[in-house]
Amino acid sequence: MKKQTRGLFRKVQNQAGRDKAMVENREMIETAYGMRISSIKPCRAGYILDTDQGKKYFRQCQCSENRIAYVHDAKQHLMNHGFTTLDPYQVTAEGRPSMEIESQLYIMTPFIDGRECEFGEDSDAIKASVALASMHKAGKGFKARPGLAIPNDLGKMPESLGKRYDEILRMRRKAERERGAFDYIYLDCVDKFTALAEESLRLLDGPEYPRLVKKTLLEGGICHHDYSYQNILMKGPTTYITGFEACGEEIRVYDLVNLLRRKMRKCNWNPTKATLLLEAYSEFEPITKDENVVMKAMLLFPQKFWRVANRYYNSRRSWAQKNFTGMLEEVVAEYHDHIRFMKQFDTMF
DSSP: OOHHHHHHHHHHHHHHHHHHHHHHTHHHHHHHHTOOEEEEEEETTEEEEEEBTEEEEEEEOOSOHHHHHHHHHHHHHHHHTTOOOBOOOOOOTTSOSOEEETTEEEEEEEOOOOEEOOTTSHHHHHHHHHHHHHHHHHHTTOOOOTTOOOOOOTTOHHHHHHHHHHHHHHHHHHHHHHOOHHHHHHHHHHHHHHHHHHHHHHHHTSSHHHHHHHHHHHHOOOBOSOOOGGGEEEETTEEEEOOGGGOBSOOTHHHHHHHHHHHHTTTTSOHHHHHHHHHHHHTTSOOOHHHHHHHHHHHHSOHHHHHHHHHHHHHOOTTHHHHHHHHHHHHHHHHHHHHHHHHHGGGOO
């Protein structure tokens, strides 16, 4: 039996085992949540439960109890401040936002029967921008309650991007030693991507970023931190935001930049498309001058260039050469569109 076939067979076996265990734990789930379950169906990384309280989504969560409690508090804050199009945790009969089965934590949320956001569609991207602004607005004032030690990256962006810049330089030295197909492409373009990183770090070294960090610390707020298509669900005219497990204390433009990057890569970094998203966001939450500068710094940094190279030099599997060479070529092909976009960035507001 080929290795790939054996791996697939084991995966099917493991899934069958998990499904069986879920059925066997049905009564435990019913007791924990005070509900009746009529059916259990596998769905993505979890299960759809038909219950006497409506359809629920039940899945294992890799987060700690501490993290789940923080996310639960954040969701409750959003709902209490008018943002209700999300996936709140269902609490157990004991008032906990999770339950334990065989030493693993599970969470239950409403099942949202929607489609994933298509960033290539302008209408979807605009709706995602409006939903993000609404979420950020409702999140103002949120602070972790005493006793919840939540790691956050607020104030650490220059350090984080500085480390990535250093890694880009170290990978250049690796490429000079190894000289494979990937290495030649990397060496041919690394200088221009290094220049982008340097300009990004120069902007972050200005007064705007520290002011934003201080403002966020004083005001409180919620940054989603994983604002990607699978966590933005469209159901009719409503846009739902899900997948808050990575949320935390961070400047809000972190989410907005993630949204812009994903949209821009679908439209050759078209400035007009970016303006659509920024205007949609600003209608609900005005973007400050400090945020403009920090967004520019973040968008300048060659994030995808760093990520592709970092994954390549840390994997070094036999199949990596061809796959990652293609990825790097895609990044290089975007360069001129990216530069054109950044030159027009200051005129987009």
